[in-house]
Amino acid sequence: MEEDTIEKISQIVGSDYISTRDDVLLSYSVSASTGYDQVKPSAVVRPGSTEEVSKILKVANEANLKVTPRCGGSSLQGEVIPAEGSLVIELMRLDSFELHEDLRAATIGAGVTFGKLDKLLKAYGLWLPVYPESSLVATVAGNVAVNGAGPGSTAYGCIAEMVLGLEVVLPDGRIIQTGSEANPNAPGPFLRYAFGPDLTGLFIGSLGSLGIITKVSVKLSKRMEEFHYQTYGFQEAEQAENFLIELKNDNVNAVFASIYEGRILGFFMDMLGEEYHIPEHDWPPFTVSVTLGRLRKDQLESDVKRAAEICKDLGGGVIGISELPRGEWDDRMRTFARSSYAHGWHWRILYHHQTPSNWHKSIEAIWDVMDEYALLGHTAGFATGHSSYNFYPHLYYFPEDEEEEQRVREAHVDLSKRLFKTGAVPFKLAPYWVEGVKEMQEYMKVLKGIKDVLDPKGIMHPGVMGGL
Numbered sequence: 001m002e003e004d005t006i007e008k009i010s011q012i013v014g015s016d017y018i019s020t021r022d023d024v025l026l027s028y029s030v031s032a033s034t035g036y037d038q039v040k041p042s043a044v045v046r047p048g049s050t051e052e053v054s055k056i057l058k059v060a061n062e063a064n065l066k067v068t069p070r071c072g073g074s075s076l077q078g079e080v081i082p083a084e085g086s087l088v089i090e091l092m093r094l095d096s097f098e099l100h101e102d103l104r105a106a107t108i109g110a111g112v113t114f115g116k117l118d119k120l121l122k123a124y125g126l127w128l129p130v131y132p133e134s135s136l137v138a139t140v141a142g143n144v145a146v147n148g149a150g151p152g153s154t155a156y157g158c159i160a161e162m163v164l165g166l167e168v169v170l171p172d173g174r175i176i177q178t179g180s181e182a183n184p185n186a187p188g189p190f191l192r193y194a195f196g197p198d199l200t201g202l203f204i205g206s207l208g209s210l211g212i213i214t215k216v217s218v219k220l221s222k223r224m225e226e227f228h229y230q231t232y233g234f235q236e237a238e239q240a241e242n243f244l245i246e247l248k249n250d251n252v253n254a255v256f257a258s259i260y261e262g263r264i265l266g267f268f269m270d271m272l273g274e275e276y277h278i279p280e281h282d283w284p285p286f287t288v289s290v291t292l293g294r295l296r297k298d299q300l301e302s303d304v305k306r307a308a309e310i311c312k313d314l315g316g317g318v319i320g321i322s323e324l325p326r327g328e329w330d331d332r333m334r335t336f337a338r339s340s341y342a343h344g345w346h347w348r349i350l351y352h353h354q355t356p357s358n359w360h361k362s363i364e365a366i367w368d369v370m371d372e373y374a375l376l377g378h379t380a381g382f383a384t385g386h387s388s389y390n391f392y393p394h395l396y397y398f399p400e401d402e403e404e405e406q407r408v409r410e411a412h413v414d415l416s417k418r419l420f421k422t423g424a425v426p427f428k429l430a431p432y433w434v435e436g437v438k439e440m441q442e443y444m445k446v447l448k449g450i451k452d453v454l455d456p457k458g459i460m461h462p463g464v465m466g467g468l
């Protein structure tokens with residue numbers, strides 16, 4: 001990176017907020033994705049305002065300098081690993097918080113983590129009801145950039161469903177606002193689909209390749225305090241799947257629901273059973289772990305009763321062990337952090353959405369691939385909204401074993417192809433999906449056209465979003 005470009009950026013942010021020191025570059029060459037190679041950027045800058053982001057992008061555009069936006073750095077598919085020699089723009093100093101209490105909405109800066117937001121909202125009896133299991137470090141803006149999900153999503157869907165508008169800096173430095181706030185006279189965020197087609201959606205899931213999100217406006221809800229935790233057992237996958245479908249059909253409010261089959265449950269028990277005080281049990285072939293949540297006790301009581309009836313009608317039984325769902329929900333901001341890194345393995349993850357009725361197809365594909373490639377691993381997942389089920393299988397390897405790591409890389413692409421055939425859809429659109437799946441080529445061409453218009457020089461985080 002040219003000296004005079006560094007000098008120009010330094011003048012924008014102040015010399016304390018730009019660094020080319022090797023130890024700093026090393027820190028920003030990695031993310032939480034243990035399975036990805038590190039790449040060092042040429043500099044890291046930490047702007048303090050949207051205007052500074054805009055000025056930096058203007059300088060980068062002029063200098064043809066590649067940039068990598070970064071918030072919490074907790075993504076797991078290498079999404080935030082910088083392009084070779086790029087400038088990392090880290091947005092954690094953008095930590096503004098504006099509550100629009102009458103609109104049940106908030107506008108927050110890109111550096112606000114879910115954990116911090118939850119603390120702020122708790123004081124008002126409100127919440128943003130979706131919690132990625134990395135909430136203590138993951139930001140809402142970063143999660144919007146990947147369209148993530150988490151506990152709470154079973155009732156409320158992915159984070160995209162929560163977004164009312166975005167402030168975005170485009171690659172050429174222009175600042176745009178989407179949603180109702182695009183009208184500067186509007187009292188705040190109250191409508192996402194204002195001003196014609198949905199520009200907000202263009203940036204959700206765009207992995208930082210179309211612009212930098214500097215503020216996110218989100219819907220809030222009154223904070224629930226009434227919960228019920230239960231496990232339900234079934235002999236057949238289809239019964240467990242129909243249980244999730246019928247809970248939805250009957251408007252039983254599961255805020256977090258997961259199906260565990262024997263092999264997965266065994267893995268989870270090894271990792272978290274003791275810590276969550278889950279008693280020894282002869283588990284059925286399929287266990288559905290459910291946290292029901294409601295604002296009012298009468299609603300909750302009705303849901304508890306109805307869930308048990310649905311379970312029995314489908315031929316299942318109420319297991320009566322509440323520690324598993326209670327542990328998942330109470331520990332929702334960090335469960336996964338504990339379980340994933342437990343044994344010092346490295347791993348690759350493969351995010352996809354499936355329908356609840358196709359849950360078994362993902363499971364079959366995942367176990368087939370693990371067995372064929374002789375890999376250790378597990379899969380986790382949970383229902384995510386209207387009719388989807390979010391899966392994230394992990395393929396493990398010993399960091400020292402290069403041959404095993406190579407097998408994991410190959411299995412990863414193979415699994416994405418097989419999952420696509422089952423009807424699964426990718427999210428966090430990592431390159432391996434596109435490499436492996438030719439049916440996506442037309443779609444990717446359109447995305448490329450949009451990218452070329454917004455970012456003709458291709459400076460914004462090239463390589464992510466399926467290689468664009």
Ligand SMILES: Cc1cc2nc3c(=O)[nH]c(=O)nc-3n(C[C@H](O)[C@H](O)[C@H](O)COP(=O)(O)OP(=O)(O)OC[C@H]3O[C@@H](n4cnc5c(N)ncnc54)[C@H](O)[C@@H]3O)c2cc1C
Binds near residue numbers: 076079091149
């Ligand atoms: C232990 C653990 C548990 C996890 N559990 C979940 C989970 O339950 N659900 C889930 O969805 N994810 C989960 N993740 C993955 C990750 O934490 C989330 O996706 C998270 O929301 C990413 O946010 P971040 O702030 O860390 O983004 P980063 O990792 O910094 O960035 C993610 C991507 O978005 C881009 N980006 C970041 N900020 C911006 C911005 N302001 N504007 C434009 N582009 C930007 C980056 O370039 C990158 O492509 C987990 C990760 C870990 C380590």
